[in-house]
Amino acid sequence: MSAAPARERPGDPAYNFAYLDEQTKRMIRRGLLKAVAIPGYQVPFASREMPLPYGWGTGGIQVTASIIGPEDRLKVIDQGADDTTNAVSIRRFFHRVTEVETTEETADATVIQTRHRIPERDLTENQILVYQVPIPEPLRQLEPREAECRKIHAWQEYGVMHVGLYEDIARWGHIARTYDYPVMVGGRYLMAPSPIPKFDNPKMTKMAALQLFGAGREKRLYAIPPHTDVKSLDFEDHPFEVQKWDETCGLCGAEDSFLDEVILDDAGGHMYVCSDSDFCRHRRDAGHRGAMAGHEAVRVLTEQVS
Amino acid sequence: MSAPLLQVEALNQRFGRIEACRDIDFVMHPGEVIGIVGESGSGKTTLLKCLAGRQVPTSGRVLYDMRVKGPTDLYALSEPERRLLMRTDLGYVTQNPRDALRMGISAGGNVGERLMVNGARHYGAIRDTASDWLERVELDPGRIDDRPATYSGGMQQRLQIAKTLVVNPRLVFMDEPTGGLDVSVQARLLDLLRGLVRELGLSAVIVTHDLAVARLLADRLMVMRRGEVVEQGLTDQVLDDPHHPYTQLLVSSVLQP
16 A cells, blocks of 8 residues: 555544544444434444443543544543543543643533533533443333333333332432432433432533533443433422532532542541532632631642642 | 123234144123133133233234223234333232332332332322332331331232232232232232222232132133133132033042141
8 A cells, every 4th residue: 555644633643533533433423413313312332442441431532532623622520620540541541642732621621521520610502511421221220121221211111210219218218319310301311410419410401511421331322412401300299409518618618519528637637628629729719718728738638639 | 781891802822832822712891800720831821911911912812991992902002002001000910929029129119119100209199108008908007118028928929919909900910819828828818809809899810720719709710721711601600510521620629628
């Protein structure tokens, strides 16, 4: 074969742009188009081997790889933070294979790949949120037969999903499920929102940004188009509620964000901080101070964060 | 006389060389309880599954008198329509309660599941109904949050019956509802079933190989042998004056204590 001069393209020359070959990206985009056309419906796709283990975000990075272009700005978060192992590795991976700009600023990013959180800041029409999904089938715990699950989805026989919620109330007096809380998308399909805390469920409804979900091991894609109705399941006498904290963020004093507990020493010392590190940094830059601000342990922590 | 609830016309079920049910015809009226007796392997359970919408017969029709549409062939309905019918109008009690119950879900959840599947979304109301039904089948409502795994076999069977009847089905199919239970538990369960059937005006098809169960519960009896109905008639008539040699053998085989 004659060696045609390689076209100038960004990224590691050993790989195609964004790692996946063009045919694979087209295949995934076709799946995504179908997913967007049928909100909440799980579209099967031929998931590829990716250079990281299943469970670390193989579905998410395949989706990101097929939609990202050289002009995009990528943000990757894991548990809300930009500086955790998974987030750092995936960000570095995409920088290597695409040379796109990466950012920690939620507002600046055009594509945000996430694991376990939705950013606190409202997203816009110009952004796409990509979720990493371990178990796309919301009925899996109740109905082990895949063929039966498909029938239940096809005919909307979703009543059985409430059995799990009933059990929670019977045992704990309230719906104790705190993450991967099942939702109805567009009044039609039951959907697992990936293991985000139920605190984030209300953000999914009528969100301006496009939400894409990729499950690599289970080989499923699904999507919520912008401004789509997403309703969390509940009972008439036990309405859906999100988590609440008595504490505020120790660093920025936020009262309305999702908080993580951080252990400070071996003597039971602990504090609560925003799980969304970008949100917390912005608040601190704007002059908000939490109860622990200026504390020695916190100084070390914030220096690492920002 | 009211229109028949169930009409079976020339029903055949083959599994390869095996003819499990051959040319079965019968009519069932609302409020009737029909017993199907016969030796094991005679096609009783297969026939029951065909009647209940759980097994597509090789040929023949099963006409069920639907509330709106009137008599309709179960197998001419689309699958979602048939499934809807099966979870609202029809009930099915299996021989082994562990096949029908969710063992990891509490007793109340098991009974309530049928309500939730049919659209109930009020926790308090679901729980009250479930608790009421536990009482009706003589289970302690105080154990509503216990898992069926902690129940005895007889209690599990009663729980299954509560789960089946909670949605007020019109027609219930029972496959050996007292099989595998000890005699005293059987007697209480039969008493309970008889009471519920009469009280709710249920129609039922009960498969059994126990003639005592048939005599106690069934108005009419069908005797099956090798996939065919060899004799049918009023229960007392069939049991007291059997005509077919096989029925005579069956009746004379009952042990007298």
